[in-house]
Amino acid sequence: xxxxxxxxxxxxxxxxxxxxxxxxxxxxxxxxxxxxxxxxxxxxxxxxxxxxxxxxxxxxxxxxxxxxxxxxxxxxxxxxxxxxxxxxxxxxxxxxxxxxxxxxxxxxxxxxxxxxxxxxxxxxxxxxxxxxxxxxxxxxxxxxxxxxxxxxxxxxxxxxxxxxxxxxxxxxxxxxxxxxxxxxxxxxxxxxxxxxxxxxxxxxxxxxxxxxxxxxxxxxxxxxxxxxxxxxxxxxxxxxxxxxxxxxxxxxxxxxxxxxxxxxxxxxxxxxxxxxxxxxxxxxxxxxxxxxxxxxxxxxxxxxxxxxxxxxxxxxxxxxxxxxxxxxxxxxxxxxxxxxxxxxxxxxxxxxxxxxxxxxxxxxxxxxxxxxxxxxxxxxxxxxxxxxxxxxxxxxxxxxxxxxxxxxxxxx
Numbered sequence: 001x002x003x004x005x006x007x008x009x010x011x012x013x014x015x016x017x018x019x020x021x022x023x024x025x026x027x028x029x030x031x032x033x034x035x036x037x038x039x040x041x042x043x044x045x046x047x048x049x050x051x052x053x054x055x056x057x058x059x060x061x062x063x064x065x066x067x068x069x070x071x072x073x074x075x076x077x078x079x080x081x082x083x084x085x086x087x088x089x090x091x092x093x094x095x096x097x098x099x100x101x102x103x104x105x106x107x108x109x110x111x112x113x114x115x116x117x118x119x120x121x122x123x124x125x126x127x128x129x130x131x132x133x134x135x136x137x138x139x140x141x142x143x144x145x146x147x148x149x150x151x152x153x154x155x156x157x158x159x160x161x162x163x164x165x166x167x168x169x170x171x172x173x174x175x176x177x178x179x180x181x182x183x184x185x186x187x188x189x190x191x192x193x194x195x196x197x198x199x200x201x202x203x204x205x206x207x208x209x210x211x212x213x214x215x216x217x218x219x220x221x222x223x224x225x226x227x228x229x230x231x232x233x234x235x236x237x238x239x240x241x242x243x244x245x246x247x248x249x250x251x252x253x254x255x256x257x258x259x260x261x262x263x264x265x266x267x268x269x270x271x272x273x274x275x276x277x278x279x280x281x282x283x284x285x286x287x288x289x290x291x292x293x294x295x296x297x298x299x300x301x302x303x304x305x306x307x308x309x310x311x312x313x314x315x316x317x318x319x320x321x322x323x324x325x326x327x328x329x330x331x332x333x334x335x336x337x338x339x340x341x342x343x344x345x346x347x348x349x350x351x352x353x354x355x356x357x358x359x360x361x362x363x364x365x366x367x368x369x370x371x372x373x374x375x376x377x378x379x380x381x382x383x384x385x386x387x388x389x390x391x392x393x394x395x396x397x398x399x400x401x402x403x404x405x406x407x408x409x410x411x412x
Contacts (some may be wrong), residue, residue, distance in 0.1 A: 141316025
């Protein structure tokens with residue numbers, strides 16, 4: 001089977017989309033299929049056996065002076081001009097512009113795919129692609145959830161306006177999603193939210209849990225655990241990740257465990273609310289942000305951390321939780337959204353949005369070596385039993401085959 005995977009951005013180590021593309025494409029290829037990834041920047045790191053076709057954009061978010069990025073040629077390229085104006089006015093045009101560019105690329109290169117899988121661009125061009133190819137679309141979770149939480153956490157009208165402008169692609173996704181023939185969601189909560197937020201027919205949705213790279217993320221008994229080190233994965237300036245509740249909990253933890261140190265796998269802008277909170281609580285020496293890490297670096301952090309905490313207010317799936325458990329790092333986590341499906345009974349569950357609950361459970365787990373050992377073993381076993389990418393890939397293939405039959409029948 002020739003499979004084309006579309007992904008409008010696929011950063012290899014930051015965020016779940018690049019992780020998803022890398023591991024799913026590898027698992028599909030290893031199960032005997034020919035996979036081509038068509039991605040916008042940042043581009044994924046793929047298995048050498050997999051073909052990557054780059055769909056360039058203007059990459060304006062990487063520029064320190066976007067005004068200077070304007071070129072006279074934009075006047076003769078509606079897509080480039082649209083992207084530049086949209087970014088300059090605070091929008092996020094990539095799902096739309098990627099769709100236009102990848103559709104043009106597919107047509108001009110006369111690609112021959114048996115099936116195409118889109119990684120949540122939910123762009124208008126998919127409706128055109130769906131006419132010519134069997135199409136399946138992955139929805140990790142509706143971004144409307146992010147938007148609502150940002151609005152709820154906004155301090156003033158300017159922040160609310162900025163969030164609305166940034167999420168200007170959502171009306172497009174709401175229009176496209178109900179018209180798609182087949183959608184895959186990565187958890188049951190993600191499915192329910194997609195039905196409610198995008199008004200999708202439940203019969204058009206299949207649930208396939210993501211996998212975890214259990215061969216890379218695995219325990220290492222030779223690594224020395226650093227006492228009272230906590231690890232979390234979070235983009236500090238996104239309310240959805242709930243990082244502020246973990247930081248709010250630290251002063252109480254430090255009273256009993258003064259050596260406590262939090263490692264945040266993620267980037268925090270210097271002017272973010274999180275930085276201000278850290279300063280207000282006098283925690284600059286107790287929290288370290290680490291970004292642009294390799295997979296090996298991330299694994300080492302899990303191995304040397306005494307516990308992991310996922311304080312998210314919502315997750316469509318929760319790669320950070322799964323990777324911590326696969327490494328045997330005892331986990332404290334909310335069960336919001338798809339996290340419930342990931343952690344099962346193999347982590348300590350906490351109420352989302354409760355600093356008090358987070359602090360109490362961290363202290364309890366620091367004090368209980370037996371419980372840490374139990375969670376370490378249970379977490380690893382759960383990942384081995386339920387979250388192997390080979391299992392996920394086999395379910396995708398079944399959905400692809402069914403979609404191809406329906407497409408063939410409809411077009412005969």
